[in-house]
Amino acid sequence: MHTDSFDHDAALQACARGDRQALQRIYEHERRYLFGVALRIVRQHQRAEDVLHDAFISIWQRAASFDPARGEGRGWIFSIVRHAALNLVRNHLREVSVDEDAALSIYDQAVMANHATTDDPFERRVELGRLGDCLGGLEPGRRACIVMAYVDGCSHGEIAEQTGRPLGTVKAWIQRGMRALRECMG
Missing domain, CATH: 1.10.10.10 (Winged helix-like DNA-binding domain superfamily/Winged helix DNA-binding domain)
Structure with missing residues (x-):
């Protein structure tokens, strides 16, 4: 499990103040885990990379909307990646051949994201x-x-x-x- 003392809340607050290094620190600290989340949902390496890119743009643009009183920064970051991946899947569902396990995984991610947000x-x-x-x-x-x-x-x-x-x-x-x-x- 991922357990260390990285301060996601402080990094997001620094992003909200325009500190690009804070976004870089979040990326360096979480990219492996966030990519894994995206890949599990979209099931394609290139699309997962696209999701991660778009999610970090969104994190940068929306950092000021993060409210530590509503939840932890790490969860907020992961929810942005999950939502970006789920949106990509929903937008391209007709183009992608989805087997039963992938469909269950997409549904499970949507359920977990819905309950968390x-x-x-x-x-x-x-x-x-x-x-x-x-x-x-x-x-x-x-x-x-x-x-x-x-x-x-x-x-x-x-x-x-x-x-x-x-x-x-x-x-x-x-x-x-x-x-x-x-x-x-x-």
Whole structure:
């Protein structure tokens, strides 16, 4: 998991003041994880790069709208990337042949993004509370795999490597765990 003391909130506030170096620091610190999130959604390397580029332009332009009282900076950054990727998929869905696993992944990302970005703070707390309860009901290994995939942006291969589990097991755990979350959040 991604755990260090990088201050995303301060970096975003510096971006809002016009500090381009702050944006560069965010990029250097998060690009691997953000690219992973984009790639999982759009499923094409070049499109994921395009999403990341567009998302960083958006982060730069919208940094002043970041409100630390509404959530953490890292989550705000990741939500911009997720939304950019989902928008690209929605805009090009007719052009892209999507298999069932990819479609489930897109749906899962949309559900997670929707639950994480509601405008009503009370509703967001209720939804996040429900999500937390639903995640808490999963077996710990499955829960960890889902968090690594959807929060940290790790690929299935990276999760398998980090957890020491076979790739097929990781894929199955994530698929079954997301199905259980969809049913629980229902």
